[in-house]
Amino acid sequence: DQQVKQNSPSLSVQEGRISILNCDYTNSMFDYFLWYKKYPAEGPTFLISISSIKDKNEDGRFTVFLNKSAKHLSLHIVPSQPGDSAVYFCAASPSSNTGKLIFGQGTTLQVKP
């Protein structure tokens, strides 16, 4: 039972354009969401997060949007750069202070020069 789903296994965009990665979740008790980025042969690294009390969080070229009613979040990268090519995982925390994160399957982003 996949509580966090990334339905697009891959995404290809042109350099300079916007990349939009999507994530859906099923558990309404999730209160914190994060995005991780993973390069080949490396572990995932934290990218950006958002609390359930917000609907948007921005950090430079990266913006995460949260739609609680739809149980959907998205990561926007503007402008996309070739160095952004990686696997992106969304993750959700089931409740405060457990430390536990549930991850999605990942989406492979390719940014073409």
Next chain:
Amino acid sequence: DAGVIQSPRHEVTEMGQEVTLRCKPISGHDYLFWYRQTMMRGLELLIYFNNNVPIDDSGMPEDRFSAKMPNASFSTLKIQPSEPRDSAVYFCASSPETGYLHGYTFGSGTRLTVV
């Protein structure tokens, strides 16, 4: 800070053999997590520890899997006996007390191949 250190980086073993994966978390981190990455399911949480105590092992697939954390600086994940379907990349991660607010720090992973 050397980060989360995992060993070995690669492991190839024959079906039926015992496999032990190792992890050294970041000093001072209270949480330690073991994840498995597969194409189908992404990153699956296997087990996690808080202050060396196992908190949730519901993700451990079978009794063949076991994990220990004898002290704050070391953890092992053991598979005995190993099977081909265990082939995956296994990640260890650690975090401070309020880890989910700041994100985990992952190790580079152990790629396990069971033939």
